[in-house]
Each structure stands twice: as structure tokens, then as C-alpha cells.
Amino acid sequence: MGNNGQTQMKRQRDEHWNASTVNALKEMAELRQARVSTDTLVLYAENLSGWELSELLPAIKQIALQTRKKGETAFPPLADILERLQAGMVQSHGEHKSSALKEQHEQEFWMHVDYMKESTGKTEQEVLDAIKTPGYTGRKARERGGNNDGLAKSGRGSGTVEISNDHSAQTVW
Numbered sequence: 001m002g003n004n005g006q007t008q009m010k011r012q013r014d015e016h017w018n019a020s021t022v023n024a025l026k027e028m029a030e031l032r033q034a035r036v037s038t039d040t041l042v043l044y045a046e047n048l049s050g051w052e053l054s055e056l057l058p059a060i061k062q063i064a065l066q067t068r069k070k071g072e073t074a075f076p077p078l079a080d081i082l083e084r085l086q087a088g089m090v091q092s093h094g095e096h097k098s099s100a101l102k103e104q105h106e107q108e109f110w111m112h113v114d115y116m117k118e119s120t121g122k123t124e125q126e127v128l129d130a131i132k133t134p135g136y137t138g139r140k141a142r143e144r145g146g147n148n149d150g151l152a153k154s155g156r157g158s159g160t161v162e163i164s165n166d167h168s169a170q171t172v173w
Contacts (some may be wrong), residue, residue, distance in 0.1 A: 029074070034075035
């Protein structure tokens with residue numbers, strides 16, 4: 001595809017984004033019983049152009065559906081929309097970070113289970129049955145062959161397993 005075709009696709013994508021954003025802002029104005037000019041809607045859309053629709057539309061919908069506070073204008077200032085978007089971005093980043101941390105703890109747990117199997121000669125299920133820490137009890141041994149990364153997909157608990165001198169496993173939070 002030539003440069004001209006790419007330019008046209010970008011223009012179409014931008015037009016779709018602008019139309020979707022203006023429509024969402026128009027819906028918000030209607031839901032909040034605000035009278036807003038088309039010029040204002042376009043100006044807001046231009047100032048929000050750095051955001052993905054997947055981030056922008058839910059933020060606009062949240063504002064549209066919340067009850068106006070006493071003295072608050074029907075159509076929110078641009079700064080309120082940007083603040084909502086930034087708060088959503090921080091929350092989303094925190095959820096991603098939390099998920100990554102849980103996955104890391106899960107990997108560490110199974111590495112320690114492997115260590116316990118090797119050092120004690122117990123089967124994986126025997127090692128798992130010896131664990132008494134909430135969130136880690138009742139786990140089943142991993143299936144062999146179906147899970148190439150060596151991790152059981154449980155999603156329970158977080159923490160690391162510590163091995164004591166008597167070869168018992170205990171999770172440290």
C-alpha cells in the first residue's frame with residue numbers, strides 16, 4: 001500500500017475517532033441536560049484526541065451518569081474529563097501491576113514446590129498437602145505435558161514459600 005493509501009486510512013480512522021468522541025460528548029450533554037454548541041463539542045474532542053476511545057468513552061459515560069453536585073455546571077469543564085481519564089489510567093496501571101505481582105508470586109511458589117520435591121524426595125502432591133498457609137492449601141499437583149511453563153493455573157493467594165530445616169514448607173507474606 002502506498003503512502004497515499006496509508007494517509008487516507010489514517011484520515012478515516014481520525015474521522016471515526018472524532019465522530020465517536022463528539023457523539024459521546026453530545027450524549028453526555030443530553031444526559032446532563034446541558035446545551036452545548038457543536039463548536040464546543042468539536043473543541044473538546046480536539047483536546048481529548050490523545051486518548052484512546054477505549055479509555056475515553058467509559059470516562060465520559062461515568063460523568064454523564066453521575067448526579068450533578070450543587071453549583072456544578074451541566075456540562076463539565078474539560079479539566080474534569082481529563083482528571084477522570086488520568087484517574088482511570090492510574091487505576092488501570094495499578095491493576096496491571098498487581099496482576100503482574102500475583103503472577104510473580106505464583107511462579108515463586110511453584111519454584112519452591114519444585115525445590116521441596118527435589119530436596120525431600122516427596123511427590124508434588126505430598127509437598128502441596130503439607131502446606132497449611134491459607135490461599136495455598138488444597139492445591140493439586142500440576143498436570144504433566146499440558147503446561148509447558150511449569151506453572152499451575154490456580155490464581156490463589158500470594159507470597160513466597162520458605163523451607164525450614166525440617167523440610168516443611170511455610171508461606172511468608
